[in-house]
Amino acid sequence: MAAAPPTSPAKPAHQVVTWGASADRQGEAPRDRSYRMVVRTSAGGTGTRVHLSNAFGDQPVTFDSVYAGKRREGAQLVPGSNRPLTFGGGGSVTVAPGDSVFSDPLSGRLTAQSDLVVSFHVLSAGGPSTGHGMAMQTSYATAGNHSAEEGAESWTDRTGSWYYLDAVSVEKDRRTSAVVALGDSITDGWQSSSDTNRRWPDYLSRRLQSATGSGIKGVANEGISGNKVLEDGAGVSALNRLDRDVLSQPGVSTVFLFEGINDIKSHSGVSVEEMVAGYREIIARSHAVGTCVVGATVLPFKGWSEFDPESEAVRQGVNAFIRTSGELDGVADFDKMLRSPYDQERLLPFFDGGDHLHPNDKGMQALADAVDLRSLECDR
Structure with missing residues (x-):
């Protein structure tokens, strides 16, 4: 039997940023708080990855639950669209002071010119938080872990800033x-x-x-x-x-x-x-x-x-x-x-x-x- 021809290694995926906002120092970082960040995509693609930053923190930040979904209106998501993100295969990640992390790619397609909603729970934090103060976009926050929820009921606090999330990319x-x-x-x-x-x-x-x-x-x-x-x-x-x-x-x-x-x-x-x-x-x-x-x-x-x-x-x-x-x-x-x-x-x-x-x-x-x-x- 002839030997099978050697297979070429898969080319690494080509990622392109579809949304970004400059990280800066924000106020005190509370623990046990969920954030629902609304962002507008530019390019569409597959393999969506989100980038979480602790660039201006002086203490580690643990994200124990991170989801991405499609917005319906306000803080409400399209039913069935909210899906968990992983980091190195795990469902949670701790980001050291001054550091940042990309999620693993998410299967499926992200549409161009659409409202992506990234929801996450900050289990532990402290000291200054990292974010973008003037978003010109309403996002949401709440106490406790509600990141997996698709409804708007728990998301009682509105914010005009983005926290921790500073980029989203897709495969093109x-x-x-x-x-x-x-x-x-x-x-x-x-x-x-x-x-x-x-x-x-x-x-x-x-x-x-x-x-x-x-x-x-x-x-x-x-x-x-x-x-x-x-x-x-x-x-x-x-x-x-x-x-x-x-x-x-x-x-x-x-x-x-x-x-x-x-x-x-x-x-x-x-x-x-x-x-x-x-x-x-x-x-x-x-x-x-x-x-x-x-x-x-x-x-x-x-x-x-x-x-x-x-x-x-x-x-x-x-x-x-x-x-x-x-x-x-x-x-x-x-x-x-x-x-x-x-x-x-x-x-x-x-x-x-x-x-x-x-x-x-x-x-x-x-x-x-x-x-x-x-x-x-x-x-x-």
């Missing part, structure tokens, strides 16, 4: 990749309508799902309100969180850099040269791992309380670098798209969310529409 073919938006409150979605997925990365995601010529289908929103490029403060700076929040995301092929207004308007004396040096470091570190970088110009903010001619001069210098340096793989001119033709230091009132800094829903959509989808893909 190797031609599919993701773009990760690195930004501040504008990317985080402030002044967009809550519970409607009208942040500009959401609009970009919808464009990408319907685009036949693009292999980029995953979108992760890694914006933090108040975040800066150069200095820690409202969240770890863009430079210091680039690896964790952006370059480590599964399947990322493109970094979308839209950040700098908080450095510029803070009256810290930051110069154009310092901002450009920060951008160049992000570009160099991203290129070093084969990732494209698209940069967006900084929006006008005249009318905001911190506006002054000195800050405006820095903004103009930064935007000149973004537009003309040639060091980025692509440019999205957000400034040109949203500024007033009558006073180019101001947002056009039609796009102004009311504070002269953050765009409204129409402005968020205009930002996404200003992105040339072809610019998101480069030869690296």
Whole structure:
């Protein structure tokens, strides 16, 4: 009898991030509490994995029951959709301080542009918790372990934050990749309508799902309100969180850099040269791992309380670098798209969310529409 031909080892699954939110330090971490986190997918796929983070904790966190299901409405799930997740084959996992963990892949298909609900019970915790403060999405919490329940009755506490969950990925073919938006409150979605997925990365995601010529289908929103490029403060700076929040995301092929207004308007004396040096470091570190970088110009903010001619001069210098340096793989001119033709230091009132800094829903959509989808893909 002839020997059977040797079998080729199975290729590892190609994971692509379908949702993400930057981890940050939150309040005291209670024990014996369940969380029901509602997130919006971008790319659809199989083999769903969730990523739980204890990046800012100083004590171990034990998750003894983690489920993923499809939302029907509010905290209620589609009957039969809530299924347990495992970690290394076990139903519970303890995450050390500063660490994080991916679940095992879940069988079945996760639909693009759908509400995924990840429910988990925190058996033991303490010290600061890890999460994302400004979700612009209602999620739920409750005392005790109710993660396996599909009904909404036990989920009495509402929250506008995400806790512990900071990414979800799916298996896709190797031609599919993701773009990760690195930004501040504008990317985080402030002044967009809550519970409607009208942040500009959401609009970009919808464009990408319907685009036949693009292999980029995953979108992760890694914006933090108040975040800066150069200095820690409202969240770890863009430079210091680039690896964790952006370059480590599964399947990322493109970094979308839209950040700098908080450095510029803070009256810290930051110069154009310092901002450009920060951008160049992000570009160099991203290129070093084969990732494209698209940069967006900084929006006008005249009318905001911190506006002054000195800050405006820095903004103009930064935007000149973004537009003309040639060091980025692509440019999205957000400034040109949203500024007033009558006073180019101001947002056009039609796009102004009311504070002269953050765009409204129409402005968020205009930002996404200003992105040339072809610019998101480069030869690296």
